[in-house]
Amino acid sequence: MIVRYEPWGAWVKLESQAALVALDREGVRALGLDGGATWSGAAGPSAPVEVHMAVTARCGAGCEGCYLDARPDGVEPPADVLLRELDALRDAGVFTVAFGGGEPTTRDDLDVLADAALARGISPVLTTSGLGLSDARLARLRSFAQINVSYDGASETYTRVRGFDGAAAAEGAIERIAGAGMRVGVNVVLTRESFPRLRDTLVRARQLGAREAQLLRYKPAGRAASLDYLARRLTPEQARSLGPTLRELSSALCDGGDFHLRVDCALVAFLSADEGLARDPARLARFGVFGCEAGGALAAFTVHGRVAPCSFAGATDLRATDLALHAGDPTLARWRAHVEAPPEPCASCSLRGVCKGGCKVVAAHVDGSHGPDPECPRVLDHAEETRKEAPVRGAGSTNHEKETAA
Amino acid sequence: MTGPDAAADGAEKEPQRRAEVAHILGVRVGHGANCSSIGSVIDTLFATATVGAAIFAAVVASLASEEVTAVAPPGKNTDHDAEPAPEKTP
Numbered sequence: 001m002i003v004r005y006e007p008w009g010a011w012v013k014l015e016s017q018a019a020l021v022a023l024d025r026e027g028v029r030a031l032g033l034d035g036g037a038t039w040s041g042a043a044g045p046s047a048p049v050e051v052h053m054a055v056t057a058r059c060g061a062g063c064e065g066c067y068l069d070a071r072p073d074g075v076e077p078p079a080d081v082l083l084r085e086l087d088a089l090r091d092a093g094v095f096t097v098a099f100g101g102g103e104p105t106t107r108d109d110l111d112v113l114a115d116a117a118l119a120r121g122i123s124p125v126l127t128t129s130g131l132g133l134s135d136a137r138l139a140r141l142r143s144f145a146q147i148n149v150s151y152d153g154a155s156e157t158y159t160r161v162r163g164f165d166g167a168a169a170a171e172g173a174i175e176r177i178a179g180a181g182m183r184v185g186v187n188v189v190l191t192r193e194s195f196p197r198l199r200d201t202l203v204r205a206r207q208l209g210a211r212e213a214q215l216l217r218y219k220p221a222g223r224a225a226s227l228d229y230l231a232r233r234l235t236p237e238q239a240r241s242l243g244p245t246l247r248e249l250s251s252a253l254c255d256g257g258d259f260h261l262r263v264d265c266a267l268v269a270f271l272s273a274d275e276g277l278a279r280d281p282a283r284l285a286r287f288g289v290f291g292c293e294a295g296g297a298l299a300a301f302t303v304h305g306r307v308a309p310c311s312f313a314g315a316t317d318l319r320a321t322d323l324a325l326h327a328g329d330p331t332l333a334r335w336r337a338h339v340e341a342p343p344e345p346c347a348s349c350s351l352r353g354v355c356k357g358g359c360k361v362v363a364a365h366v367d368g369s370h371g372p373d374p375e376c377p378r379v380l381d382h383a384e385e386t387r388k389e390a391p392v393r394g395a396g397s398t399n400h401e402k403e404t405a406a
Numbered sequence: 407m408t409g410p411d412a413a414a415d416g417a418e419k420e421p422q423r424r425a426e427v428a429h430i431l432g433v434r435v436g437h438g439a440n441c442s443s444i445g446s447v448i449d450t451l452f453a454t455a456t457v458g459a460a461i462f463a464a465v466v467a468s469l470a471s472e473e474v475t476a477v478a479p480p481g482k483n484t485d486h487d488a489e490p491a492p493e494k495t496p
Contacts, residue, residue, distance in 0.1 A: 001472040008496060009431065014468045020434040021465055022496045027429025031469060035475075046496075052441045067442055100441020121477065148439035175423040181477060187440050204460035214445040235443060250449035257457070260450075264443035277451070287458075288434030289446040297496070298444045311442040 002121060003028075004093040005038040006046055011092060013123075014094045020095060022047060044327045047092040047338055048299040051323075052311045055082060055113065056102035057303045061129050064163035065189070065224035065232070066271055067304070068314055070102040075303055079109045083116055085301055088323040090120035096145075100311070102303070104383070105137045114143035126265045130173025132153050141380070144363060149173045150212060151186040152194045153201040160193040171208055173200070178209025185212035191232045199249060206259050212258075217266035220365035221312035231367065233272075233375065240377045242267060243274025262376075265292050265310075266373075269358030273377035284354045295335030309335045312361040327354035335360065338370060345382035346372050425469035427462045431496060435461060 009024040010033070028035060031038040057074030061067070068074075089097055097117050104110060104130050117124035123145045130149045132191055141147055151170040152158050158167035170186075177184040186205040188194065194201070201212050220229040237374035246261065253259050264272075268284075268291035271277045277284065290297060294309035303307055307323060309332060316331040326332055339356045340345075346357045358373020366374045438445045450461060 001470065001474055003474055003476045005476070006496065009429075011470065011496070014465065015472055016466060016468045018435065018437050019465055019468070020431075021469065023469075024429045024431055027426065028422040030429060031424060031474070032423055033474065050438075050444055054441075091475075096437065098439060098441040104441075108473040111447075121475070123437060125437050125441075127441040144439070146437040146439040155420045183437070185439055212438075212439065214440045214448075216440065216443060246448055247452050251454040254449035254453075260447050262436070262438060264440065264445045266443060268446075282449060285432050286430075286462070287450050288432040289448065289451070290434070290444050293444055304415060310444075311460035 005035040007043045012151040036330040048095040049297045051094050052098045052300040055099050055104045059103040063289050067221040085320045086116050088321045092323045096123045097124045130170040146179050146183045148185040148187045152189050153197050157194050157197045161189050161191050174208040174210055176373045186210045188215050190218045191218045192235050195238050212253035214262040216264045219312050239270045240273040242270040266359035268355045269373045269376035278350050279352055281350050289354050296330040345378055421461045425466045
């Protein structure tokens with residue numbers, strides 16, 4: 001196991017099973033270990049546990065909502081640059097690196113990069129569209145701990161989310177990766193069109209050999225950062241129904257333990273509408289649920305070699321190779337400071353410690369501010385109450401107000 | 407460092423590790439493989455108490471037996487007058 005001491009104890013990454021464990025100081029001592037200077041020195045912010053690395057901006061798929069705005073002629077950093085970035089991850093004590101882009105399987109050296117991550121004690125994982133996954137490309141994926149294929153549903157649903165029908169290619173890729181004995185999962189983007197078909201999508205993915213499905217909130221970044229976002233995002237009713245939906249899907253699909261359901265950081269805010277979950281935030285924390293960890297447990301490396309709080313946020317001035325200096329970066333510090341002292345209604349939310357204020361990228365696009373997630377059910381209720389108490393005349397100027405007025 | 411029972415002949419045996427569920431603040435199961443947003447397994451939240459207990463029991467067993475490698479500490483605070491590290495949760 002790999003131990004990274006923290007002011008509160010240590011992160012422990014197990015090697016006999018896929019698990020990252022947060023242990024308190026007493027638990028660390030019980031293992032015969034001691035945090036030493038980390039426990040007695042000045043408290044600084046922790047390094048990320050997971051970094052998302054864009055290894056290329058090349059992609060021919062042309063998904064309408066691509067958060068990176070990847071294109072066939074996108075930039076692609078040379079391997080030596082990425083190897084130095086992997087050095088920086090090792091030096092910072094990062095546990096997992098997720099390769100993405102762009103379409104990372106277009107790189108001829110993907111296997112070299114994966115092996116380089118492993119050699120540095122970092123688990124490499126990968127996201128792919130599955131398009132053009134030749135046998136030669138498939139052979140380069142063996143070192144990855146898990147490969148997720150973007151799969152939003154069968155043909156019609158896939159097309160509605162991405163603007164073209166790549167479902168057959170994705171399904172073929174899931175089947176072939178699983179058939180080759182590699183662990184495969186799917187990434188499912190939730191839009192108001194794909195959400196009603198979610199159960200069918202997951203059943204199909206599981207039939208094809210997927211071991212896990214990660215549900216992703218649609219986010220206004222890259223080509224999705226337009227007014228069209230407002231027509232694609234989940235409806236408020238769908239957002240409120242996420243908790244019961246997850247409960248039902250877990251019961252139907254995950255009982256045997258061979259298929260798992262994940263939610264992304266941005267979806268955690270929607271769980272505030274679920275009374276059972278909102279009543280027991282300690283349970284979410286105990287099962288390791290992460291909300292917005294941008295600039296905290298999560299960071300991203302852009303294709304231009306800069307650190308960003310997450311893949312959807314703008315880059316900071318900090319070079320990826322200088323990740324060890326993350327504590328002094330003012331942008332990352334601003335993201336962390338907001339989480340430490342959020343405004344209402346986040347300040348009094350029971351899920352605050354887990355959710356951490358919802359998605360700031362959505363807030364910036366919809367409300368033009370680095371504030372509470374405007375699509376969170378609790379934030380919507382709070383806004384409604386505030387409006388009743390102090391009615392505002394006029395249609396307002398934020399994207400959210402424009403849509404509401406319309 | 408090696409496992410608790412790995413002492414060679416004549417060498418001082420390491421103290422038995424005592425991993426306990428009570429000291430686990432959280433467990434993130436699985437790898438996750440999304441490159442754009444961090445994910446968390448959620449179905450375990452709805453599982454029976456038996457399933458949940460099995461997850462933590464397996465973790466405790468691994469904590470007590472796996473070899474240890476320590477990696478880099480967290481970033482140092484540039485404010486040298488800062489208070490010592492508090493024992494707060496992750």
